[in-house]
Amino acid sequence: MKIGVFICHCGENISRTVDCPRVAHFAEGLPGVEYSIDYKYMCSDPGQKLIKDAIREHKLDAIVVGSCSPNMHERTFRNAAVSAGINPFLVEIANLREHCSWVHDDVEAATEKAIELVRMAIEKVKRDKPLTKIRVPVTKRVLVIGGGIAGIQAALDIANAGYEVVLVEREPSIGGHMSQLSETFPTLDCSQCILTPRMVEVYQHPKIKLLTYSEVVKVEGFIGNFKATIKKKARHINEDLCSGCGLCITKCPTKKKSYNSFEENLAFRPAVYVPFPQAVPNIPVIDETVCMYYKNGKCGMCVKVCDRGAIDFEQKDTMLVADIGAIIVATGYKLYNIEKATPESKYKGYGEYGYGKYRDVIDGLQFERIASASGPTAGEIKRPSDGKEPKKIVFIQCVGSRDPSKGISYCSKICCMYTAKQAMLYKHKVHDGEAYVFYMDIRAGGKMYDEFVRRAIEEDHVKYIRGRVSKIHEENGKYIVKGEDTIAGMPVEIDADMVVLATAMIPQDNAPKLAQTIGIPYDKHGFYNEAHPKLRPVESTTAGVFLAGACQSPKDIPESVAMASATASKAIILFASDTLEREPVVAKVNEDLCAGCFYCKKVCPFGAIEVRDIKDVNGIIYKEVAYINQGVCQGCGTCTATCLSKSIELAGFNNEEIFAEIAAL
Amino acid sequence: MSKQKWEPKIVAFVCNWCTYAGADLAGTSRLKYPANTKIIRVMCSGGIDPVFILKAFERGADGVLVSGCHPNDCHYNAGNFHARRRWDLFHKLLDFVGIEKDRLQFSWISASEGKKFADVITKVTKDIIALGPFKTYQDMNAEFTTVFPEFAEAGNKEIAYEEEMTNG
Numbered sequence: 001m002k003i004g005v006f007i008c009h010c011g012e013n014i015s016r017t018v019d020c021p022r023v024a025h026f027a028e029g030l031p032g033v034e035y036s037i038d039y040k041y042m043c044s045d046p047g048q049k050l051i052k053d054a055i056r057e058h059k060l061d062a063i064v065v066g067s068c069s070p071n072m073h074e075r076t077f078r079n080a081a082v083s084a085g086i087n088p089f090l091v092e093i094a095n096l097r098e099h100c101s102w103v104h105d106d107v108e109a110a111t112e113k114a115i116e117l118v119r120m121a122i123e124k125v126k127r128d129k130p131l132t133k134i135r136v137p138v139t140k141r142v143l144v145i146g147g148g149i150a151g152i153q154a155a156l157d158i159a160n161a162g163y164e165v166v167l168v169e170r171e172p173s174i175g176g177h178m179s180q181l182s183e184t185f186p187t188l189d190c191s192q193c194i195l196t197p198r199m200v201e202v203y204q205h206p207k208i209k210l211l212t213y214s215e216v217v218k219v220e221g222f223i224g225n226f227k228a229t230i231k232k233k234a235r236h237i238n239e240d241l242c243s244g245c246g247l248c249i250t251k252c253p254t255k256k257k258s259y260n261s262f263e264e265n266l267a268f269r270p271a272v273y274v275p276f277p278q279a280v281p282n283i284p285v286i287d288e289t290v291c292m293y294y295k296n297g298k299c300g301m302c303v304k305v306c307d308r309g310a311i312d313f314e315q316k317d318t319m320l321v322a323d324i325g326a327i328i329v330a331t332g333y334k335l336y337n338i339e340k341a342t343p344e345s346k347y348k349g350y351g352e353y354g355y356g357k358y359r360d361v362i363d364g365l366q367f368e369r370i371a372s373a374s375g376p377t378a379g380e381i382k383r384p385s386d387g388k389e390p391k392k393i394v395f396i397q398c399v400g401s402r403d404p405s406k407g408i409s410y411c412s413k414i415c416c417m418y419t420a421k422q423a424m425l426y427k428h429k430v431h432d433g434e435a436y437v438f439y440m441d442i443r444a445g446g447k448m449y450d451e452f453v454r455r456a457i458e459e460d461h462v463k464y465i466r467g468r469v470s471k472i473h474e475e476n477g478k479y480i481v482k483g484e485d486t487i488a489g490m491p492v493e494i495d496a497d498m499v500v501l502a503t504a505m506i507p508q509d510n511a512p513k514l515a516q517t518i519g520i521p522y523d524k525h526g527f528y529n530e531a532h533p534k535l536r537p538v539e540s541t542t543a544g545v546f547l548a549g550a551c552q553s554p555k556d557i558p559e560s561v562a563m564a565s566a567t568a569s570k571a572i573i574l575f576a577s578d579t580l581e582r583e584p585v586v587a588k589v590n591e592d593l594c595a596g597c598f599y600c601k602k603v604c605p606f607g608a609i610e611v612r613d614i615k616d617v618n619g620i621i622y623k624e625v626a627y628i629n630q631g632v633c634q635g636c637g638t639c640t641a642t643c644l645s646k647s648i649e650l651a652g653f654n655n656e657e658i659f660a661e662i663a664a665l
Numbered sequence: 666m667s668k669q670k671w672e673p674k675i676v677a678f679v680c681n682w683c684t685y686a687g688a689d690l691a692g693t694s695r696l697k698y699p700a701n702t703k704i705i706r707v708m709c710s711g712g713i714d715p716v717f718i719l720k721a722f723e724r725g726a727d728g729v730l731v732s733g734c735h736p737n738d739c740h741y742n743a744g745n746f747h748a749r750r751r752w753d754l755f756h757k758l759l760d761f762v763g764i765e766k767d768r769l770q771f772s773w774i775s776a777s778e779g780k781k782f783a784d785v786i787t788k789v790t791k792d793i794i795a796l797g798p799f800k801t802y803q804d805m806n807a808e809f810t811t812v813f814p815e816f817a818e819a820g821n822k823e824i825a826y827e828e829e830m831t832n833g
Binding site for chain 2 (some may be wrong): 065069071095097098099100102104105106110113116117298512519521522523529532533534542603612622635638640641650655658661662663665
């Protein structure tokens, strides 16, 4: 085998601490190395030409490039090798930059290490086998999980490109948190006015199958070939018959039996309800826990008034299975619930602020409902306790966020902006009112964002106080907010009529469970992990699963929408060809050696291992062996390390190759 | 490596997705750590066979580091859980095969933890220097070669290397 070694200086990045000519010269003397050279920029056009020419001239069979990380330029050099007629998997990279020159100061030690790294790569490449990429078919249908603004945007983009979408939403209506908001920063345009047309578009789009009141319970398969099982919860209303007249809702006798979660528990709803008047689809749901029929078998008022016979008390949950090519996860966020500090909860709560105890201490989403024209007060700012207009209101930022002692270290990103907006909305509606904001820092990065906060301070005279609040207590119908003004260096006490807490954004409760269902990693908070923090921000590490919106980290609306469109384009890119090219790094069983213990089957994270019968000439099974489905295998190699008889090999990383690397040390 | 002063030889088996990328980040952040550790990249920590580690010790490594993604952060969902179980068991057997337990170390280093990678390498190098050279297997190899004369020259590094070349 003839090997070519190419050592890159990377300008000065490598050559500053690694004596590149010496490394190249050393490699030249190693057995099997036909040609060795160093060059200033190996990834540049002349550098690649140098590689290609050397391959042709010296009839090289394999090459080793000593350069930057394979994550950076492995593809570049593989492509160069392919164009000169070498299999791309006979290219090995010795990482001389990230793992050597950049992390060491001593030229002698770094050069010695570089020589060893190159020698290891040479030994590995000698044992590399030519591999060809695997082609698998692609199902051109996307599963979008979550019907908030991110899910809606992704679904519409994909459907408009002509591909089918299954949009699954847990709640009875799509819309998500954005449908609860009153007005949006920094333009103060009405949230529902811009959202509801999109919701209707989703409902009417021929390419989108909308499954509300449904949850994804199982995902099998792999990129291009997922199989998703979706549980459609019983609405107890026949969706085909219901016309959305709403008569059942108005006649239902259980008017005040349960809190309205859409109104953030500031109002009640009957047992049969639609979450909000603009709900899509406009089909009610019967809440079994409060409906009288389920309690004592009586009532049935809704059945009597429904002239279309759409009420179906016997309806059961149904399971649907769909073939899916790509998955977009857009499950969004919830607010940090600061009243409950259960022993098992990782969050500490904020009992000192009296949330849950004082009815006029509310969170940001509750204020959105109070300020919303469609909310329980029809847009008038009123206290939940007595319905009076608050003349003095205090907003507290960073409640939970950036407070590691309460369990959250990150910044929730949107609170600075929405607090400024809410204070502004308050001042616009209560002209003689006073608004105070306690803040730690103002983080208003974004187009027209800082100008918006300045406007709240300068034009609407919202009083910003830099400092934290230590305690809130009630005194004669007022809420005494005790805090600190760190700029003036003195304690502050405000007798407020109402307090709004900008609580942290946290992932949905079942985010980890869904992650395990789909097979994507999540961080310690429960936010889903992107594949690369900078270069692959919308892809999960699982191929074919993309992330949109606040399920990945706190995000505002424009960011969520941008991310959703990005995931849509990722899915569309995937569907651009009928088959999918996959890296051939997959495991393969040597059937002669396999003893059929199937330990590999137990450890495989992807269920790629099947039982295959080996029959003799008479068709009698005499042996069972493991068989690895190459389409399903992701190439982790867990089976190879588990295999007792060493009969499984991972292409590109087999034992022989690793041993050679160890031996070359 | 200078002849006068002994420098430890450390092998790090790292997974492609987290620790290798974390090591890249240490590089891009220009963090400094000792040059004794050579990285061998595998796809997943779950694919690291205990035999690799023994082989490394046999081939003259003074210390071995195994590192993968944090639990729940595995690119392959569960590979690192299998690795963790395997290492738990294997670590307990090290004494039995004549290797001090501290010569084999484990850590979870994610792709965003360049600092941690540099710290871990520095710490491992320090620990191995404190333990001194790993001689047990070399002594055993010497014994071994007397029994099988055809391997008599294997003690000579150059020839051992040549053999590795030809025999694969």
